Amino acid sequence: MISLIIPCHDEADNIAALHERVCAVMNEIGEPWEMLCVNDGSRDDTLERLLALHREDPRVVVIDFSRKFGKEAALTAGLDHACGDAAIPLDADLQDPPELIPELLAKWREGFEVVNAVRITRDGESWFKRSSAHLFYRVINRLSNVDIPPDTGDFRLISRPALEALKQLPERRRFMKGLFAWVGFRSANVYYHREPRHAGKTKWNYWRLWNFAVEGITSFSQVPLQLASYLGFTVSFLALLYAAWLIIQTLVYGNSVKGYPSMMVTLLFLGGIQLMALGVIGEYLGRIYEESKQRPVYLVRQTWGNGLGAVCPPQDPLGAGLSHGREHG
Numbered sequence: 001m002i003s004l005i006i007p008c009h010d011e012a013d014n015i016a017a018l019h020e021r022v023c024a025v026m027n028e029i030g031e032p033w034e035m036l037c038v039n040d041g042s043r044d045d046t047l048e049r050l051l052a053l054h055r056e057d058p059r060v061v062v063i064d065f066s067r068k069f070g071k072e073a074a075l076t077a078g079l080d081h082a083c084g085d086a087a088i089p090l091d092a093d094l095q096d097p098p099e100l101i102p103e104l105l106a107k108w109r110e111g112f113e114v115v116n117a118v119r120i121t122r123d124g125e126s127w128f129k130r131s132s133a134h135l136f137y138r139v140i141n142r143l144s145n146v147d148i149p150p151d152t153g154d155f156r157l158i159s160r161p162a163l164e165a166l167k168q169l170p171e172r173r174r175f176m177k178g179l180f181a182w183v184g185f186r187s188a189n190v191y192y193h194r195e196p197r198h199a200g201k202t203k204w205n206y207w208r209l210w211n212f213a214v215e216g217i218t219s220f221s222q223v224p225l226q227l228a229s230y231l232g233f234t235v236s237f238l239a240l241l242y243a244a245w246l247i248i249q250t251l252v253y254g255n256s257v258k259g260y261p262s263m264m265v266t267l268l269f270l271g272g273i274q275l276m277a278l279g280v281i282g283e284y285l286g287r288i289y290e291e292s293k294q295r296p297v298y299l300v301r302q303t304w305g306n307g308l309g310a311v312c313p314p315q316d317p318l319g320a321g322l323s324h325g326r327e328h329g
């Protein structure tokens, strides 16, 4: 069985179209499948439309969050609830074409445990977004030990062994791209052209993307923490040289009480660096604090259906996230 995982936040106008295209593709393949739609606190009638689809087609499973927890949490919930031998996260806005699924499955049957869908082009996205994304992948791969494949979104195939590994990762702050890469396994790539959104508009503005990038870097790299100390060392060393120069100058030319500008510059510069280093520590400290609270990644208000031929155990009533101990038959 194949589990498709669809995070939905305000996607009312896309769901029917998505279901139609998924059906066309999956009927062709002829394997049993389920479509797990995670409603991430939508404010429009996404949930009603999902439920209507579920009544029509029991392969549509609906997981409704108690509020908006974000895309990463929605993906986590989908992966936790997936019963398939392989799971494929898909965006609800049809930017990840379901028509690519047969190619993903073909690679999986060749024996790859993870199949990444890599975008060759990204239509409908600005030059700035594309180049900042490119820069992000370069920076994060330099700074961290995991190799996060560039130009790969969450659209990929994850086979059961990789999925089980993923479910063991306990962190609350979930940078999924990084986690997918971190678990490793034999992986292959499949290439596609990313289409513009079907309807509605993106929920990612640049501020959120920036935070997403910070999240990724702090989750997978400690280089910024080390950077602060290296910067401190460098500046102290330069200050030492400057002090030596000042002493020599005073000895040779005597002391004329000048140097207010240079003092201010040094003061401000050092102050700035100290604040920056504190900020970096703060970023990590905040994350440690959040992890230490051990709150679940998401809370499920209600679920409808659990797939045809389901081998899943009954859902736990709270549906609390991180119920990693669950067995799939």
Ligand code: UDP
Binding pocket: 006, 007, 008, 009, 010, 011, 040, 068, 069, 070, 071, 074, 090, 091, 092, 093, 095, 201, 202, 203, 204
């Ligand atoms: N999404 C979500 N929660 C959020 C933001 C987005 O579940 O807080 C879902 C959204 O419904 C869509 C997918 O994540 O299915 C990708 O979102 P979007 O198209 O806005 O992002 P982009 O394609 O611009 O990166």
Ligand code: MG
Binding pocket: 091, 093, 095, 197, 202
């Ligand atoms: Mg999109």
